[in-house]
């Protein structure tokens with residue numbers, strides 16, 4: 001029977017030969033990730049109520065990222081509670097190393113073919129590694145931590161194929177904003193989105209992570225990229241063991257719900273107007289909107305390659321008068337690499353403010369938030385009203401290249417004008 | 421138990437079910453404003469056993485569990501819809517709210533008296549004498565609903581299975 005990648009992973013986790021979309025099965029979880037916001041403080045009381053311990057502490061990964069650096073009283077208390085729980089339970093804990101969706105793949109713990117859950121809506125990011133990973137709420141997470149099991153309705157697959165290659169000045173982020181614009185924020189229908197085609201194959205692991213990350217904005221349950229040599233090389237580079245990849249792909253002719261085909265060669269850099277990623281348009285259609293804050297941050301938009309892209313624009317240039325550039329590298333590892341490669345010094349040279357390796361303004365939980373009426377361009381995933389600060393703040397989304405170009409120009413601009 | 425049908429349209433989202441401005445106030449306050457925008461009469465007049473019937477994509481939007489919890493709190497017998505948003509469906513089951521897919525809701529009117537047989541998969545319009553067939557819920561999910569949600573379900577399971585998680 002021909003099966004999609006999603007079906008194969010779920011079938012294995014459910015102990016079956018094959019599963020059919022629409023089947024509701026109980027599956028064994030290979031890995032569960034939680035963070036300081038939705039994790040211990042929400043889950044521990046439920047576990048206590050159930051009167052049980054953890055199913056397998058070695059399969060539970062805890063990351064402190066949302067309230068780091070604990071610069072509010074509430075945040076500091078939540079961090080203290082999180083650290084205490086980590087000590088008592090002995091789960092794998094990444095403290096102050098960066099944002100969960102980036103730290104997890106970097107740790108080598110997430111492998112292709114895994115069936116994994118995360119206590120965060122951007123958990124589909126794990127799909128870039130060829131893992132079926134999705135986000136769940138606190139009640140369900142408590143159930144997983146107690147039993148190691150979860151029920152899942154086998155999703156249909158929505159194939160999103162990009163033919164050709166992305167041109168210079170284009171990034172995975174542009175693909176995702178274009179998709180949000182074309183398919184809408186419910187275009188994923190809570191099914192498995194699978195990215196395929198020459199343009200996707202040509203992307204690095206970090207770029208693929210941006211695709212899978214924003215499967216959340218497309219409304220997919222997960223966002224998969226079938227593992228290949230790029231996946232294997234990445235895994236080796238982070239010290240992870242490479243499983244047999246030969247069957248981890250959708251079979252030729254497996255039935256899918258939808259198959260969309262897009263041409264990567266004609267894509268122009270995209271921005272999304274406030275307050276939805278679905279408000280996507282080419283950057284040069286944004287009427288040179290003036291911005292005063294440029295943010296390179298979040299799991300979506302401040303990984304090593306995102307920093308590298310922004311620095312490529314900024315090198316030898318200056319920020320426009322009245323523009324603040326804020327950079328919050330997604331992980332310590334990525335920041336260290338950027339430091340070693342001279343990328344961080346480019347940010348310093350233009351006077352960018354470097355923020356901690358954490359969710360920062362994207363979560364809007366700390367001291368740094370956007371003030372009233374501020375117009376910001378951001379490399380993050382969502383620009384919902386009031387998410388990053390005051391309700392009157394206006395957030396545009398773009399790729400790290402587009403964000404950096406706007407910081408230099410003082411208004412939204414097609415970054416290719418600065419790459420010539 | 422029979423109840424009254426509240427008939428709603430397509431794309432009832434989680435912001436309508438659990439309005440953002442009451443999210444800080446706990447489930448009592450959220451439930452008191454449930455569906456306020458679409459049906460101002462809903463929260464003030466809904467009775468235990470009443471049934472929500474809706475079109476496509478019920479529960480679209482955010483992952484907030486309170487959207488399902490509010491309906492549970494108001495003791496509706498369940499939600500019957502042409503389709504559900506994925507995360508809402510998950511949350512509803514895990515909070516013990518029966519959610520059933522109807523192939524068609526033709527003939528159902530707002531205010532109809534009805535009985536929801538969640539196990540048998542039937543919406544019985546008592547006055548009209550029409551039995552509307554519903555897609556039966558999978559057995560493993562029915563067990564969670566019958567226990568009253570995931571937490572009570574697990575409590576029961578741990579109480580009868582002192583070996584802890586099954587393998």
Ligand code: SF4
Pocket residue numbers: 066099100101120122297298299300358359360362363380381
């Ligand atoms: S950086 Fe933003 S999108 Fe990513 S996990 Fe943190 S809050 Fe969520």
